[in-house]
Amino acid sequence: MISTGFRLPPLSGTIRPAVLAIVxxxxxxxxxxxxxxxxxxxxxxxxxxxxxxxxxxxxAFYLGLTTGLTAYAGLLYWVIIVMGVxxxxxLFASIPLWLLLSGWLALFYGMATWATCLGQRLGLxxxxxxxxxxxxxxxxxxFLLTGFPWTMLGHTxxxxxxxxxxxxxxxxxxxxxxxxxxxxVFYRIIRAFSGSDVPYPAKSAIIFVxxxxxxxxxxxxxxxxxxxxxxxxxxxxxxxxIDQAVKWSPAFREATxxxxxxxxxxxxxxxxxxxxxxPESAAPFFFQENSPSSDRIRNLxxxxxxxxxxxxxxxxxxxxxxTNLNSxxxxxSDGTEIGRTDKMHLVPFGExxxxxxxxxxxNKLVHGIGDFAPGLEVRPLKTGTTPLGILVCYEVIFxxxxxxxxxxxxxVLVNITNDAWFGRxxxxxxxxxxxxxxxxxxxxxxxxxxxxxxxSIIDQNGHIRGMTSLFKEAVMVGEVQPGSANAPYLKIxxxxxxxxxxxxxxxxxxxxxxxxxxxxPRHEP
Numbered sequence: 010m011i012s013t014g015f016r017l018p019p020l021s022g023t024i025r026p027a028v029l030a031i032v033x034x035x036x037x038x039x040x041x042x043x044x045x046x047x048x049x050x051x052x053x054x055x056x057x058x059x060x061x062x063x064x065x066x067x068x069a070f071y072l073g074l075t076t077g078l079t080a081y082a083g084l085l086y087w088v089i090i091v092m093g094v095x096x097x098x099x100l101f102a103s104i105p106l107w108l109l110l111s112g113w114l115a116l117f118y119g120m121a122t123w124a125t126c127l128g129q130r131l132g133l134x135x136x137x138x139x140x141x142x143x144x145x146x147x148x149x150x151x152f153l154l155t156g157f158p159w160t161m162l163g164h165t166x167x168x169x170x171x172x173x174x175x176x177x178x179x180x181x182x183x184x185x186x187x188x189x190x191x192x193x194v195f196y197r198i199i200r201a202f203s204g205s206d207v208p209y210p211a212k213s214a215i216i217f218v219x220x221x222x223x224x225x226x227x228x229x230x231x232x233x234x235x236x237x238x239x240x241x242x243x244x245x246x247x248x249x250x251i252d253q254a255v256k257w258s259p260a261f262r263e264a265t266x267x268x269x270x271x272x273x274x275x276x277x278x279x280x281x282x283x284x285x286x287x288p289e290s291a292a293p294f295f296f297q298e299n300s301p302s303s304d305r306i307r308n309l310x311x312x313x314x315x316x317x318x319x320x321x322x323x324x325x326x327x328x329x330x331x332t333n334l335n336s337x338x339x340x341x342s343d344g345t346e347i348g349r350t351d352k353m354h355l356v357p358f359g360e361x362x363x364x365x366x367x368x369x370x371x372n373k374l375v376h377g378i379g380d381f382a383p384g385l386e387v388r389p390l391k392t393g394t395t396p397l398g399i400l401v402c403y404e405v406i407f408x409x410x411x412x413x414x415x416x417x418x419x420x421v422l423v424n425i426t427n428d429a430w431f432g433r434x435x436x437x438x439x440x441x442x443x444x445x446x447x448x449x450x451x452x453x454x455x456x457x458x459x460x461x462x463x464x465s466i467i468d469q470n471g472h473i474r475g476m477t478s479l480f481k482e483a484v485m486v487g488e489v490q491p492g493s494a495n496a497p498y499l500k501i502x503x504x505x506x507x508x509x510x511x512x513x514x515x516x517x518x519x520x521x522x523x524x525x526x527x528x529x530p531r532h533e534p
Contacts, residue, residue, distance in 0.1 A: 029060035030072040034079025040165040041084055042438030050165040054192035055199070057122070058135075066126045073122030077115030078108075084160050085111055087434035095253060095430055096358070114157065117146040124513050127520045136193045136213035138516065140186040145510035147185060148503060151407075155357060158406055160439055162188045167442040170471055171228035176449045177496035178227075179505040180408055186509070187224060190217050232470055241488040242395050242421060243283045244466070245276035245315070246458040248483040249291060253429045257293050265293060266305050268482065269319075276484040277313045284392050285310075286458040287319035289335070289402050289425040296321040296338055307344035314342045316392040320401065320425045322381075323349060332382040337399045337425055339390040347391065351384025352401035354410060389419040395491050398453070402426045403440070405455075411447040412499055420491035422453050427460040433479055437463050445471040451499060453492030469493065 036053035039046045057076050061069055088110060092103035121142040128138035143162070151158040163184030166172050175183050194217045197210035249268045255261040273285050296303050296319075310317040316339060323336035335352040387410075389396040398414025398421070405411070405424045414422060424444055428437040441463045448455040449471040457465050462479040469492045477483040 026060035026064065026068070026072055027075055029056040030075040031079045033057035033060075034076040035083065037076070037080040037162070038083030040162075041160050041435070042442055043435035045168075045438075047165045047168065050162055050188050051191050052195060054189065055196050058192065058196040061122065061126075064126075066123055069126040070119040070123040072119075074112075074115050074119035076122075077118030078111055080118070081111035081114045081160075082108065084435075084439070085114075087431045087436040090432045090434055091430045092358075094432065110157075113154075114150060114159075117150045120149070121146040124517060128513070128516045130520055130523070131516060133516065134213065136190060136197070136210065136216065138513075139193050140189040141509045142513050143189045144182045144186050144506055145513040147182060148506035148510050151503075151506075155354070156407065158408075159443070161185050164439075164442050164446065167445045167471065168473075170232060171225050173446070173449060173471060174228035174231040175224045176446055176471075177231070177452055177498050178501075180450055180498055180503055181443075181446050182503065182506040182509070183224075186505075187217075187220060190220065236469070236490050237493040239420070239491040240394070241490050242392070243281060243488050244456055244486065245273065245280065245282040245285045246456060246464045246466070246485040247272045247276060247285065247287050247291075248459055248462060248464045248477050248481070248485075249288065250461045250480055250482045251291075251293075251429075256290070256429075259294075262294055262302055265291075266302060270305070270309055272482060272484050273309060273313060273317075276486050277315065279484070280486040282313070282315045282486065283395075284316045284318060284397075285313065286423060286425065286456060287317070288458045288460045288464075289320035289337075289427045290322065291319045291425075291460070292321035292338075294321065295324060297323055307340060310340040310342060311344040316340065316342055316347070318390070318392075318397070318399075318423060318425070323351065327382070333380065334384060335381050335401055336384075337390070337401060337423075339392065339397070348388065350388040350390055350399045352381070352404060353384040353387070354404050354407055355381055355383050356403055387413045387417045389414060389417050395420055398422045400424045400447070405444045405447055405457075406440070408447060408450055408498075409502070411451050411453075411455075412502060415451040415453050415492070415494050416499055420453060420494065421489055422447060422451070422455040422492075424455060424457040425459075426457065428463070428479075429461045437479060441465060441473070441476070445473060448492075450496060451492065452494060452496040454489040456489060 033053055033056040036049045040050040040053055057072065060072050085107060088107040089103045092098045092106055124142040125135060125139045129135060147161050161181055163181035166184055173184055194210055194213050197213060200207045201209040247269055249272065251265055269287055269291055276282065292306060294302055318337060318339045320337050323334040324331050325334065336349050338349050339347045341347050389398050396418045398419025400410060400422060411422055428440060431437055444455055444457060445467050448467045448469055452469045454469050455467045462477045464477040464483060464485050466474045466487050466489060468474060474487065475485055477485060
């Protein structure tokens with residue numbers, strides 16, 4: 010499939026290419042949390058590369074699609090839990106939705122292998138074109154149809170701190186490109202050892218070693234750089250573990266506030282706090298209504314003499330109609346409201362149902378109030394001298410939102426979330442792994458308060474300092490150093506990913522213009 014300038018006998022032998030593609034998908038799935046076998050990412054594409062030997066462009070697409078479908082079916086199995094338990098959909102409806110989402114994301118794997126094949130028709134080396142194609146496809150899925158940049162290959166390395174510091178230049182895409190390059194180089198080495206008249210990939214190997222050395226060298230430099238000298242912010246993160254079945258029940262409202270009030274007092278008793286953070290929708294009522302429940306929250310801030318940030322629905326009038334918002338409120342230590350910020354990137358089927366008229370059988374997951382509308386502007390909230398950038402729930406998987414918050418002046422990122430939807434699946438761990446990259450990309454610490462885990466503190470180098478357990482009441486206290494906001498990524502954004510996509514698009518246009526017959530020989534990666 011991918012030209013190297015001469016024809017090679019396939020390594021796949023009698024093994025069906027689809028089986029090899031499936032093996033690659035399984036290895037990719039195992040490299041992410043919860044299995045967390047991150048080393049597998051560096052070899053996960055080898056079976057796929059072998060399966061591509063001698064295949065046509067179309068077959069290359071389908072093999073990439075097979076790998077992607079296998080990987081995402083394994084990574085997103087929790088969609089069935091979400092849709093079944095909380096969306097009240099039967100299996101015959103939730104399973105197709107799970108496969109539909111997995112298939113959509115798998116399309117980008119197919120696009121990457123297809124584009125690699127076409128690039129090789131122009132004589133480009135696979136070590137050059139495949140990382141570009143993979144990153145370009147990943148970048149496309151980060152924004153098409155609202156975007157879903159969940160579990161990119163680079164995210165597997167979230168615990169390898171020296172390796173991932175370069176994300177403050179390239180974002181997670183640079184780490185993904187390095188992993189894909191490694192897979193191609195290792196594949197070429199295996200081909201050279203296989204007994205065929207194939208030269209060792211000396212140039213590609215040298216490029217990979219230099220790129221890896223430069224990435225690690227930069228990583229160690231960043232990790233050993235002094236932290237900002239601003240006064241630390243003492244934080245108390247509260248995990249209430251409120252059952253989804255009763256969360257929006259008015260009868261359970263006071264009990265919910267009892268839990269958060271008691272845990273907040275416990276946290277402040279352990280360490281005085283400048284900021285107390287409750288998770289998304291911790292106050293499951295309209296705080297704006299100035300009810301006795303709202304007064305309880307204000308009085309708690311006064312009692313504990315701390316700023317209090319919490320999630321609550323809000324409403325505002327737009328075009329003559331009231332609109333529901335998923336919001337976060339910040340109270341001062343005197344109980345007065347400092348400000349409110351609204352969630353800008355809503356969860357499809359979670360907070361609204363797209364194409365609701367065509368999908369009348371699909372229920373919105375968040376019951377108790379109507380559909381939400383997105384917020385209209387980035388609005389940091391200031392606690393003392395430290396501006397906070399609020400990312401609600403899965404907003405944290407979108408690097409452009411974190412970047413916008415820090416560019417607007419935020420020096421601590423706050424992710425308030427409710428991962429109870431996911432049950433005891435791997436999803437909360439996947440969610441956390443992506444959050445760590447937002448801290449590195451912006452050189453801004455990120456604190457995370459979840460309804461039922463994982464609550465954590467992540468410093469500006471991506472170091473995860475503590476993780477609470479799922480489905481347990483918990484508090485986490487600590488100090489965070491406000492970020493330096495000196496990351497190149499804040500200025501250039503996804504320039505690296507856009508460059509990869511642009512190069513691939515140019516290559517595809519060149520291939521289209523080429524005047525060649527359709528019977529040219531197919532080769533392998």
